Amino acid sequence: MGLYRKVRDAEGLTEREQEIRKFVLSYPEKLYEMSAKELGEATYSSAAAITRFCNKMDCKGYPDFKIRFLQDVQNENSDTETHLDMNNRESTASIMKKVAQSKIDIIQRTRTENSIDRISKASKMIHDADMLDFYTYNLNNHLAEYARHKFSIAGKFCNVYSEDSLQLRSTLFQQKNHLSILISQTGENKRIIELAKIKKKKGEKFLAITKPDSTIAKLADHTIYICGSDMQWMYIEEMWISRYSDSVKYLLDVLSNMEYMKNQEYCREMDCEYNRIGSEKFWTLTYDWKEHNDRDDTSEKEGN
Template structure:
């Protein structure tokens, strides 16, 4: 190692370590102007870019998510007897995650998977139900129809979106903002997923804090003792 560092022009291994750590700190602190993926990226570079992307998604969503919005969303969910989720395409996975979390908090839910089921569910006049719509653009035509259905039947709904000023954002009772990719366009869905998962985890934690973490912990222990998964 000493011979190797000297061949690189250093006095010895100690000088090499100091220079290496200094340059690494400078690299870590500098802004990334180009976050796009290229076919020249090594696996290590890809690992760093993906980790940076996920950290940024959570950090930016955290900065835009006002506590008052979470309080309002949790209040609406607690007061409702049932939550109806509405999402299309990849966002169905986000809705499914939120639904599973709600079931752990003793909240019933419906997750219609077809457009016709969404229309039928949103057309039922039940003020004890609350809608939960997930749309990155806030301009999904089918979900706008669903939102208007909910409005026409006196139902409220919560929206997770990257565009609060969208058509859906203007119809929603509570809008929970999530960042999306400004670069990395090939991974914009992943960025939205990560931010949405953070928002859902915050809501879940808020629900559990009101219900009591002990009760949920006991249920989890019961599941583990009776079901092997």
């Protein structure tokens, strides 16, 4: 694990150390010209506190931390950012290539943002629940519907709460062995935060899919990190492409596939039964092609 992720994911920090972490993650470019004393003043701590923080991150003091951390930040940015510069002279082949590369890059970035342990813990929370309850607003609603479809194939059924009244009622009337999953692009949606606070007060565990170091991430029992929340839209003439949605869908695909594999034998049995009953009782009811063809044959004969 790189130093950037080590700082971001560090647990058991004091209040002062959390302030130091917040600062270095938010303003890494300022570290270039800051001494330990100046960083201490900026974070309402001291040079000694900065040194202790650096030692806790397995660095040999602040100078070693600054060099390694800034190099790691630079690597993060260069490895994961792709700029799509398009204009009305782009060929079809060029647009296809750039959009494909953009999706590859954001998926790769999302994968590296989340450790195996982080994803495994989220998967266990999902598997242990009898029902998943998704809480979303606006843009995120279609992501929750996407999740409902993916998890239903894995044998895990979901509720999607996108209306205010249903969100509040379902939160107040807590269901036994349901896992709430809160999806938020910024992690600062005021309504979702209020729901998270209520769940926290009631002692209900919940999973968040959101931005690291956000308010919702801090309230959640566990969080998996999304990417593209700060640079989620790339302008291509009059069209917008959502890197953020690609990031969330990748995470949902990973988690739903993990759930499917845990229930593989049962899911396959249900798939066979689903296809058998569907082909016999449901799909054939949509349109009777034999009757259609017989009717066409009769019309042709009458016309002749």
